[in-house]
Amino acid sequence: MALLPVFPPTGPRPMLAMAAGFCVERGADPVACAEPILGGVHQDLLDALEFARRWTAPGAAEDELPEPDKKIIDDALPARLGADTYEATRLALAWCSVEEWLPPALAVLCRSTEVRRRHASGILPACSALAALERHDLKCLAYALAVLDDEPLIVLHRPTGTGFEVRIGGIGDNFQLHTLLAHVLVGGGHVPGTTPSAESVRLATDPEPAQGRTQTVATGAFELLAPDGERIWNEGLPDGIPVVEGHRVLVLDEPTYQRSWNADRFFPHLPGTAELTRVLTADETRTWFARTSPADGTRRPA
Structure with a gap:
């Protein structure tokens, strides 16, 4: 060296x-x-x-x-x-x-x-x-x-009007983020939906990389949206989630159509993490939702 x-x-x-x-x-x-x-x-x-x-x-x-x-x-x-x-x-x-x-x-x-x-x-x-x-x-x-480490993320679930703080790290793309959010929020019983398979979660988080490409399929549980209502694509990066008032804010909505993808992570040697650090109070959630736009693109009143 x-x-x-x-x-x-x-x-x-x-x-x-x-x-x-x-x-x-x-x-x-x-x-x-x-x-x-x-x-x-x-x-x-x-x-x-x-x-x-x-x-x-x-x-x-x-x-x-x-x-x-x-x-x-x-x-x-x-x-x-x-x-x-x-x-x-x-x-x-x-x-x-x-x-x-x-x-x-x-x-x-x-x-x-x-x-x-x-x-x-x-x-x-x-x-x-x-x-x-x-x-x-x-x-x-x-x-x-662009990988984020130890990054707090405000996650707002529009169908239930609930909010969460999730800490993420080592996630290579939004496909992996999508799987882990579904694991934490749906699998944790906080929002309704289909829990991702144990194998898709393992592929996203296991320190040991998969040996070659697998045939495991992950299915989308949400529509990922920016606070202004613009779609955030699975092909994008967590680093692209907008920052509002010093926090990255992601809005989850009902999926407009069924999505599925290969569950292998983008970087085989980089395991991802997503941890629910706390459920936001009703007042906190209302405050964060007030800083977002509804799905139809009209601005919420402050």
Whole structure:
């Protein structure tokens, strides 16, 4: 691991990171390995963004970003990027190899809450900015960086007019969140509905990942809505649930149609948690509902 920070940026640093990530997968401490791996990821994301800025700058020879292919590294590159040969090569290599950092990055991010707390928020903006350029597949990295840990969530169940505070962590997407909310609220007898199967809950929460893809199906119990009445898709992330008055607020309604999905979690090595911390009082629930819009989109009176 000590080699990574001092290894030349124009050398095959992702290969060293890959070896370190393999060690983490075999039991090495993810916290100890995270700094050089995620430091390299962050720097390459920033360098790839700088490459894109220079490649498409006003007056540049190209206005369309290239595919991440090392064939772009040629004798004309320094002049095209307005840099010397070393810097131009460094930026181009970052553009071409940033996806090679993903396996080691996921190895440390998915195995340690502490790693995510220390590093994720600092890296996510650069990851999102590069992903928006649509030349790299950074979905898994973006999802891992956006995972919430020890996060309180206000959950309002519209059909019964009840409210709950649920603490979530390690959840990779809203499919997994949906299953766990149904487990906690329906399975706990707090709201009506169909309790998710024990196997779908196990797949969402078990520290031991499933061995390969299973055929277990989870069925939707709710319609997930933002406080303004907009639908929150299962394909989205808990990180996308809006914040109202300092709290993430999720509204549950009757499902408009039956949904089902494969119950395997997005990150096999990252178990999710959802814990009901308390049932809100009637006054608290009314106050939170007053900050939401009904399903028809009209605003509730304050």
